[in-house]
Amino acid sequence: MFRSPIYTTINMFAYLADQPDDAKTIILDEFPFSDFLDVPLLRFTNLRCLSANFCGVKSVLGLPPLPHLTQLQLNDNQLGYNPDTPNFELLATATPNLKRLTLANNGITSHDILKPLKDLPALYAVDLGYNSVNRTHYRQLIDAVPQVMHWDEDGGETDCDSDEEMEGSDKGDGDEEDDDASMADSDRTWLLSDDDDVDVIPDSASESDMDEDDDDAIRDSASESDMDASSHQDEDADDVIMLN
Incomplete structure (x- = not known):
């Protein structure tokens, strides 16, 4: 113009x-x-x-x-x-x-x-x-x-x-509210992302828990073996006494 x-x-x-x-x-x-x-x-x-x-x-x-x-x-x-x-x-x-x-x-x-x-x-x-x-x-x-x-x-x-x-x-006010909600959701999503340490820590912690469970199982197995061995020794001892 x-x-x-x-x-x-x-x-x-x-x-x-x-x-x-x-x-x-x-x-x-x-x-x-x-x-x-x-x-x-x-x-x-x-x-x-x-x-x-x-x-x-x-x-x-x-x-x-x-x-x-x-x-x-x-x-x-x-x-x-x-x-x-x-x-x-x-x-x-x-x-x-x-x-x-x-x-x-x-x-x-x-x-x-x-x-x-x-x-x-x-x-x-x-x-x-x-x-x-x-x-x-x-x-x-x-x-x-x-x-x-x-x-x-x-x-x-x-x-x-x-x-x-x-x-x-x-309509901008409603969109802003939606954006705020989206930002809040994205924040929550970010906290659960694969790249965040928060996720890595529980994973490693779970592995540690699994390792501890394995160790407990090994210890339990070892304890059972020791108990079995002790039982056998006691039985052998009884047998020796009976032979005398």
Whole structure:
């Protein structure tokens, strides 16, 4: 995708005009606009990812219905500085299936501004890197938006992934548990491997036990022989006495 290094509203309109109606990804990074009222996105009903980083966005006002949108990137904007609110309550109707929202470096100082996000049932990850709201407000964030499972703080940009990849990341926790179980099993298997000394020791110990058993058998046999010899000697002695 080629764009002029001069990011203007006219160039943004030209970029959007070149995109097909069934586009799944739209990247508006660095194009200047404060809200979505004048951004012609209405025809992109199949959009999965919308990126508007470093655009000077103060509000999501005017965002059209995007029923398939799963990722919305709004890093390096001014959503936390808006004296009125960033209108996050509009996302519940505009993007009802939103899964990931990135809000890094937006001057967000309170968890209260995020409370409208609780009406997005599919939302599981929010990036709040480089905002005043951080891990020290973790309990308040959970109370404000309880369905969110990941509060990222790295502030990094997230690539627009497909729905399949997003769903794959949803399943990651279970896979990690399986991996942990596999690692535990592999550890147990390692302890029982042929190359491990733990196996060699019982083998040699068994051989020693077998040797000891053999020695015991020999000693038992020798003892029996000695007893037999003693019996014979006693019998011979009796015979001699009887002859006298």
